Amino acid sequence: MSVGKRLVAFPHMGNNWPAFKSLFENAGAEVYVPGKNNARGLERGLKFSPEWVCLPFKITIANFIEALEKGVKTIVMASDCGPCRFGFYHAVQEKILKDLGYDVEIKCLPQADLLTFEWADFLQSIRGVRPPISRVKMFWIVRIFLMKLQLIQLVEKLEGETRCYEVRRGDTTRALERCLTIISEAETHQQLRRLKYLIKEEFEKVGKAGRKKTILKVILTGEIFVALDSFANQDVKKKLGELGCEVHMGISLYDWVKHKLHVNFHRKYLEYLSKSHGDIGGLQMDIGGEAFWVLGQYVDFSHGEVDGFVHVYPFTCMPEITAKSIITKWYNDGIFDVPPLFLGFDEHAGEAGLVTRLEAYTDLLRTKKNKTANGD
């Protein structure tokens, strides 16, 4: 560790670590990236978490404990201002960690509204005792961060869409890992601009196998942490891909950041869709989580060429349950005809149950698709 630099750690959320790593490094901090989320870590996190808090809390606290044991003193956690539980995370986690006897300082990355520019103060504060970052540098840092997020979004998109065509099983995952490494290694704007083509090439190499089974088009969406983190959702994306589904991601962190910067017009459109179905229960306002947009997406995709809609959320997530109730009813009443599958995740990782459900779901979708194709 070089002199004057502060060692910080941040929790994992899916594959987005390269972007955050570069953000904090460019801001002038030393970064420790915790190991990938795993069952052993989660088990330790569970010990110190409240009983039925949602899954992301338990996973992130496991990350923190790991980092603290490596000697990290400063931890970065995003904060929010309601209405869902997420805003409480950092405060309660700090309480728990301090009670455990760790000397920890949790720095909040305020993301309730990115246009308030509170995050700029945050970036200045993690530098330790060093002169502040100039505005030009700040712009440059954020630009690199956003570009990396955009590339990660592309990687995740391609990963979902390629896996069902792969010739050798596991090629897509390997390509994904390679892409993440090159993204995290790239430092300048020029390098990042070239990466786009490299990534596309990387996934094209995986190849298209002529599969006998019908390829299904499935949307994967839901609460952002669980939808993006492959450990939290028990690799739903991979499993769906291997069952012959083209998985289209309904969500990404880039999308979220854009929304928080008030420039995500696609989300505005989804909001409109949800609102305009108010008479049958479309949500009228953002109630936290992704519920508002998940409803919009469900309406949106039911007009398009989509076979299935997989909605993942942490067990007991308040907003997503609301969305789930409404979508269930819509489908049961035949208002929209895309079959939804709801998967609530918590720490009980019985894999067989999940696989069986996914297999049954894809079988049903395939039967339905073949039937409509044959014109029955």
Add this chain to the structure above:
Amino acid sequence: MVESEKTNTGTLKEGSRYAIDEICIPLKVYYGHVLDLVGQKVDCLFIPRYVSATFGTYMCPKFLGLPDLIRGTINNLPPIIEMEIDLRKKPVFYSMLETGRKLNGSFSQIKSAFEESVKTYRRFRVIMETGFTFQEALDLLGKNPAEVPERMPTGNPARVAVVGHGYNVHDPFVNMGLMEKLKNMKVDAVVLENLPGRIFRQKTKISETLKNYWGNEEEILSGVDYLFKNNLVDGVIFLCSFCCGPDSLVDEIITRDAKTRDIPYICVVMDEHSGQAGVITRVESFVEMILRRKRSLGIKEAG
């Protein structure tokens, strides 16, 4: 105006049929009440949308989407009169005005109705702060409008605070008659409404960086804080419903607080499985422990 029946087994059973499995028990009960009213063939349903009840706070997400949730999940609903209370954006009276307009009320009518209701609520608070139970207060409210009778001290050996959301604490069906049971066990129960109103005005700080943003939790946290600081009770019972999001974190905060202050604390989780024995045993043993502790502390002080 028609009210739904008091919560009973039928309410919950009907409600559980419509609500999805993961939803918390208060909502299932709410579904039951809505279905009860739909069955009575009412012309309009009144469903409020509480976004925030004090400035700068939020309610639980399920409150935010309540009318949409009901509209989206129950068939053959009568038209819904929605009242949005959002103190982040507009004063209460404005919401009242909006709702009153939907009922074709004139401005003066709405104003007098609003003033009347505020007056009743204030009186109710005064009665509650004197120390009456919720049911007693409701009865008194109906009787003589002018005076608040003195409350006689019960002379019970222990005082226990029962905190939690109003719909859990004051619904004897949901909490399985907990208040009655405490009374039979010769324990004084203090609820949040019994505490002086001034303590709820300040926002609780969870940590250096976070101020609480949940309206309901605000009451619980500041109430508990007041009780702990002034050492007013011998123990705290926290009633929360299974799957309640805010409570899962607030419970953790109170637990840690109670531990440092050395005050007995129990969290009773409720769901629609109305096995009373489990709850009774837990509460009984909790009360028993408090009494024993008190006795031993008394002996120590005397010796």
